[in-house]
Amino acid sequence: MSDLFDYKGYSGSIEYSAPDDVMYGKVLGIRSLLSYEGDSIKKLRKDFEEVVDEYLADCTNEGVEPEKPYKGSFNVRVTPELHRSLAIYSASHGQTLNSTVEEAIKQFVTV
Numbered sequence: 001m002s003d004l005f006d007y008k009g010y011s012g013s014i015e016y017s018a019p020d021d022v023m024y025g026k027v028l029g030i031r032s033l034l035s036y037e038g039d040s041i042k043k044l045r046k047d048f049e050e051v052v053d054e055y056l057a058d059c060t061n062e063g064v065e066p067e068k069p070y071k072g073s074f075n076v077r078v079t080p081e082l083h084r085s086l087a088i089y090s091a092s093h094g095q096t097l098n099s100t101v102e103e104a105i106k107q108f109v110t111v
Helices: 041-062 080-092 097-108
Strands: 004-007 010-013 015-017 022-028 035-038
Touching (some): 004 041, 010 041, 022 041
Antiparallel strands (some): 004 010, 010 022, 015 022, 022 035
């Protein structure tokens, strides 16, 4: 998936269902399920933005903090051997395990 909508710090997917002949998507990076649909990109984007606005308004009305997408932490499971290698590499380079993993991810993914 290379195309995403962005609005007020939230990202949304752009999908197409051929059997239903409808475009749809969901807000990414949060636990709440916020979905939208439309029969054109313009309408899909409009519905995406309305869903985000409604979500933020509902949070305000209920006195709860809206979920922040991609807060910067996640769990990764690796083999014990890789964990050991990363820990040794980090220690020998005067880095924390987190900074080593972050450095490796930056080399793999452009931000």
